[in-house]
Amino acid sequence: MSGVARQALEKLCVIITIVLVYENALVFYQHLFPYWWSHGFYRQFFFNLIVGHWLVINTVMHYYFGITKSPGFVADLKIEKSTQDALGYTKCLKCGVMKPPRAHHCKVCQKCVVRYDHHCPWINNCVGYQNHVHFLLFCIYMAMIAAYATIVGQQEFQLVMFHDQILFRLLDPILRPYDITMAILEHETIGPITGVLTLFLFLANLVAMGLVLSLTIWQMSLITKGQTCVEEKIDKSIMINSVQQKQERPYDLGCKLNWTTFFETNRISALLIRLLIPFPFQPTHDGTKWISKYDK
Numbered sequence: 001m002s003g004v005a006r007q008a009l010e011k012l013c014v015i016i017t018i019v020l021v022y023e024n025a026l027v028f029y030q031h032l033f034p035y036w037w038s039h040g041f042y043r044q045f046f047f048n049l050i051v052g053h054w055l056v057i058n059t060v061m062h063y064y065f066g067i068t069k070s071p072g073f074v075a076d077l078k079i080e081k082s083t084q085d086a087l088g089y090t091k092c093l094k095c096g097v098m099k100p101p102r103a104h105h106c107k108v109c110q111k112c113v114v115r116y117d118h119h120c121p122w123i124n125n126c127v128g129y130q131n132h133v134h135f136l137l138f139c140i141y142m143a144m145i146a147a148y149a150t151i152v153g154q155q156e157f158q159l160v161m162f163h164d165q166i167l168f169r170l171l172d173p174i175l176r177p178y179d180i181t182m183a184i185l186e187h188e189t190i191g192p193i194t195g196v197l198t199l200f201l202f203l204a205n206l207v208a209m210g211l212v213l214s215l216t217i218w219q220m221s222l223i224t225k226g227q228t229c230v231e232e233k234i235d236k237s238i239m240i241n242s243v244q245q246k247q248e249r250p251y252d253l254g255c256k257l258n259w260t261t262f263f264e265t266n267r268i269s270a271l272l273i274r275l276l277i278p279f280p281f282q283p284t285h286d287g288t289k290w291i292s293k294y295d296k
């Protein structure tokens with residue numbers, strides 16, 4: 001794919017993500033919040049007001065940081081030649097820059113990135129040491145918000161698309177958290193456009209939830225193993241092409257240490273703040289030095 005076409009496609013991915021979050025917000029603001037408030041369902045109103053906004057704010061902020069923060073380009077670092085030699089820098093065969101261990105070349109950006117993970121079209125940016133925390137938290141919050149919107153918004157979907165079908169009536173007690181179906185029936189006239197939009201939004205949420213959830217689980221399993229996407233790929237190709245039976249994983253320091261290294265904190269309070277409040281991630285080092293299990 002040409003560079004221009006790829007850029008256009010990546011911009012489209014960003015627009016799709018923004019539209020999906022916006023459409024969901026619209027359903028809540030136009031239909032659900034006014035309904036809960038006007039019918040005196042204050043418990044549902046305040047619960048969803050707090051949970052919904054907490055999920056949206058985290059999703060949007062981590063997405064924003066993931067897009068706008070530099071992943072950590074090697075070319076931007078000014079490292080002395082003697083330090084480069086001591087750290088075991090190697091020359092990138094594609095862009096010619098001297099790069100530290102765990103840095104890899106991104107074919108899309110044409111640059112080497114410190115602790116490179118992969119190039120993500122959904123954020124139109126590389127995922128590297130400096131924005132990896134935001135990328136992971138964006139995935140987690142996006143999966144949660146898609147699940148949340150699917151569960152809460154399914155009442156409207158069910159009503160619009162399948163309100164007279166027995167299967168969905170049987171699933172009512174499981175799927176329906178609040179009894180609003182009848183009340184929506186009283187107050188809303190459902191036209192074909194609403195029907196199509198509701199169907200689109202419900203299916204988009206379901207697909208987003210499935211895709212993002214599998215990506216999140218994969219990312220979390222890699223972090224647990226102290227590996228990046230590109231390191232796993234390289235390890236697998238070495239295993240296929242040699243007699244090596246087990247993955248090397250030199251940066252796997254054990255589950256707990258891998259996670260504290262990833263979030264750069266081992267204090268529970270600091271970790272909770274990082275997980276629950278979308279502050280920008282401030283790297284504590286330049287991403288050139290990584291402890292391996294072979295270090296003494």
Ligand SMILES: [Zn+2]
Nearest residue numbers: 092095105112
């Ligand atoms: Zn390079």
Ligand SMILES: [Zn+2]
Nearest residue numbers: 106109119126
């Ligand atoms: Zn890139």
